[in-house]
Amino acid sequence: MSVRAAQSPPPRSAGAARLIGRERELLTLDARLADPSLRLLTLTGPAGVGKSRLAAAAAPATAGFTAAWSVDLAAVPGESLPETVRREAAALRLADDGKGRLLLCLDTCDGHGRALAKAIAEVLAGQPDLVVLATSRSPLGVSGERLLPVRPLPVPEIGAAAEEEPDELLRFPSVALFVRRAHDIDPAFALTAENAAVVAGICTLVEGLPLALELAARQLRLYSAETLLARLRRRGALLGGGPLDAPERHRSLAALAAWSRRGLPPDHHALLEQLAVFDGGFGLPMAERAAPAGGADTETALEVLLDRHLLTVTGKEEGEPRFAVPEPIRSSCLADLADTDRADAARDRHAEAYRRLLTAVEPRLTGSEQDHWLRTLTGEGANLLAALRRLHERGDTEGAAGLLLACRRPWLLSGRLHEGRDWCDRLGTDPSLPEPLRARLTDLAGRFASALGEPETAVRHHRLALEAARRLGDRRQAAAVSARLGAALLRLGDHTAAEAALAPAREALVSLGAAHPAAEATVELARVLRARGEHRKAAGLLEEGLAAHRRLRHSRGVADALRELAAAAEEAGDPAAADSALRESLRVADGLGERTELPGTLEHFALLLARTAAHQQPRVLRLLAAAEALRRALGSRPDEARRVALAETVATLRARLSPADFAAAWDEGRRLAPAGAVLEALAAPAPAIGAGADPAEPERQPLTPRQVQVAMLIAEGLTNRQIAARLKISEWTVVNHVREVMRRLGCTSRVQVAWSVGRWP
Incomplete structure (x- = not known):
């Protein structure tokens, strides 16, 4: 037990100056301590987050205290705890001789439960001038207790770090702390353009936990930053090598995780191990689906794990919380599971939970519930991929194929295009699969290739799938594949072949009552006819296709038809109608969380805006930069005509804007999140209809x-x-x-x- 006493409390400790990213918490802590009504303040947060350092950095004198003592309860036996608290409170009162407010800091209050709460309540009742500052992973449960949560340091967004300059990354406290500690280890270390993305990756992987950042920085004595990041990804965040004068739990993340899980009931521990298998978090329904049979009540256990910071709430999902097991707890659980029967059982329960989910949900991915379930499954992309890997690893190829086919809509929506195509190619060539499954996987590979902007690959896959469907005598599948083949041929520029494939396919789908594929084929056929110059017939088909998608409540189909409507309106010289259609398409896509087609819609909108609003040049550039960043993340590319138009527009804007303005707008655009890019587009003014125009001499735009x-x-x-x-x-x-x-x-x-x-x- 360590004790610090002061008849005249010192100013803020020198350690406070070394705290990085805690300026707001320090201000809040000082303000709370200065409140004369305060009796008990508990700093809560996960182990390793820096609660003890924050408490030590408080300024008792500034807050009006005349004496302050600190007691570390980590080594105090449970049976001695009440007496220790009473003795230290009494000693503090004697040291001050009743001259003013007293501050007793009780550090590491974890695991003492009711006995500690009772002792604190007694000393507070007996000493009206006493204030207790405690640190604990969870609230102490004493009447009048106030809480100050201490959270991990903010980290850069995943994938965004590659776009950031080093100075900009240092704005993130996690990066600043890592760089400071790395510099302490190696004075030559600095954040540069070459290592910035790697450093950001390390900070993100350990989720901004200060102790993890400091231990990671110490590893730079042995490894380069690149090697360290690779080891963390491969082996998990279980770093060691902490200073010998630190508490044992702070010398490694494995020890920290063991300390955090100490005293957890066996059934809660079993649930925690199962939850650690989830990749990218989970909601309550999936936690209940995958929970071990005969274990603790899932909802009650989640509350306990949340109180002990063994779970975190990462966001909302349809109004309900979404959870994740934080680092290093997750890595520790996975390490404990490794090479045991429990690991296989946990991963199998996880895979089966998602297979059952997809089986139940797939019929609902059309109709009135489509939007809800597509958004739900889009958020489960990482878990669906993990389940797919598990089914394939254990030799259940048919189960993996079924899961992959059920993933087609959410993956096409969320932009998991390369993964989808690669898995289709891998499973679709497995001779052990029944031919109907192989044919559907080949067709799905073509759909992913088409979304990636690879029409040649798409045509090849669709032709193989069409041959198989005809060989199997599956008329509906053959018609649907033929329609998709026609769409791919259109993107290749072969309008005659596209119409030859689409027209009979559409008729067959209508006759077979395949409403959704028929509506999609109708819109694609309208595209072909417009490209061939048959505008009246194209307009009729487009109106029919859009109405069908609206009637079927097929939001993605509505967004696609609106994009075609915008192209047709623009070609007809009606920019106002094109603008209106594109705005509605963007709103639908944003509400659905659509990512695959969003870059193309943003590009189309930006090109239209460039032609109709010359004063919106910076906004046009921001939208084009956002679309390019999205395409880079997806790995997709526009068709040749669009690529040329984009290059010409960017070149024109570069010539018209100053270098500084061009660079600023482009930089702002590439930082926009998808939802932010949509808002940027919708904030643009709509084209004026007839404002200031002479019908006899319409305003002409300069040529590119x-x-x-x-x-x-x-x-x-x-x-x-x-x-x-x-x-x-x-x-x-x-x-x-x-x-x-x-x-x-x-x-x-x-x-x-x-x-x-x-x-x-």
């Missing part, structure tokens, strides 16, 4: 650099094919450029374009 090239080549008398060869772009891209040139110049023929080039501004 590429459009200037096309216009000059038209003036030379070149055909679309010759222009495409000269500029090394597709003929279809030239067609789009020619249409836009005519629209901007107010021309109705190529002759007029040639004549206008000489006086075009």
Whole structure:
């Protein structure tokens, strides 16, 4: 037991100056201690978060105390606890001789329960001038107790660190603490552009726990930052090597985790091990599904684990809390489970829980409950992937295939495209699977490839799947695959083949009563007809497809149809209608948590905004940067025509904006979260209809650099094919450029374009 006494309390300790990221907590602590009505204040939080250091950094003199003592209860036996508290409180009173307020700091109050609470209540009742400052993982349960939660330090967002400059990352207290401690170990260590993402990854992996950050920094004596991060990912956050003068529980994260779990009932401990298997957190329903049979009541046990900071609340899911086992508790539990029968049982329960969930939910992924369940399953992406791996590892290939097929909608929605395609390819070539399953996996691989912007790969997979469906005599599957093949052929630019695949497929799906695939095929066929110049027929089909999706409450289909409606409206020279359709599509996608198609919608909106609102150039650039960041995260790419349009728009904005303004807008955009990017788009003003325009002479927009090239080549008398060869772009891209040139110049023929080039501004 250590005791610190002071007749005249010292100012804030020198250790306070070394506290990083605790400025707000220190201010709050001082303000609470200065409150004359305060009797008991407990600093709560997980082990290793720095409660003791924060308590030691308090300034008793500033808060009006005339004497302050500190007592560490970690080594006090339980039977001696009441007497120890009474003795120290009495000694503090004698030291001050009744001259003013007294502060008794009781450090490490964990695990003493009712006996400690009773002793504190007694000394507070007997000494009206006494204030107790306690540190504990959970509240002490004494009447009048006030709490000050101490949480881990903020960490950079996953995936965002690669975009941050070193100075910007140092704004995160977790990064600042790691860098400071690393510099203490190695004076040559500094945060640089080369190691910034790695350091941010370390801070994020240990979840900003100060003790873990300090132990990780000490490991830099042995490993580079890159090697350290790789070891943490491979072996879990169970670092050691703490200073010998530290309490034993602070010398390694394994010891800290063991200390945190000390005294936990066996059934609660078994549940904690099971919950550690979850990847990316879980909600109460999934915890109950996976809980070991015959164990503790799950809801009651969760409350106990939360009180002891063995669980954390990470957010909300449809209004209900979502939980996670924090580091290093999770790594410790997984290490205990490793190479035991309990590990296999826990992972099997987890996999079966998610297989049962998908089996129950899949029929509800269409209709009125679609949005709710898609959002729910999107949040379970990491757990679904872990369940898929487990089923495959234990040789249940058919079960893994069934789970993967059931994941198709949430994974296509959330952007798990590369993982989805790779798993489809891996399982779809397994000869032990029944052919119908292999055919469906091959088709699904094509859907993932199409979403990634790889139409050649998509066409190849869909053709193989179509052959299998016909061989198996599955008319509905053959029609659905044929429709998807047509959509992929359209993206390849083969309009004739696309129509040949889509038209009969749509008729077959309608006759078979396959409402959802038929609505999707209708919208795709409208795209083909618009591309072929049959605008009236395309408009009719598009209206029919959009109405069908709305009737079926198929939100993703509605968003897709609205994007096509915007493209058609823009082509018809109605930017207001295009803007309205894109805004609704963005709102639907945002409400659904859609990620795969969101970059394309943002790009379309930004390009439209660039043409209709010249004063919105910084916003256009922010949206384009946000879309590019999303595409990079997804690993997807736009088609050639869109890529060219994006490059030209960015080049134009670069020329019109100052270098500083361009860099600032681009940097702001790439930092936008998906929801923030949608809000940025929706905040843009809608195009004015007829404001300030002379119907006889509509306002004309300047041509982009590429459009200037096309216009000059038209003036030379070149055909679309010759222009495409000269500029090394597709003929279809030239067609789009020619249409836009005519629209901007107010021309109705190529002759007029040639004549206008000489006086075009």
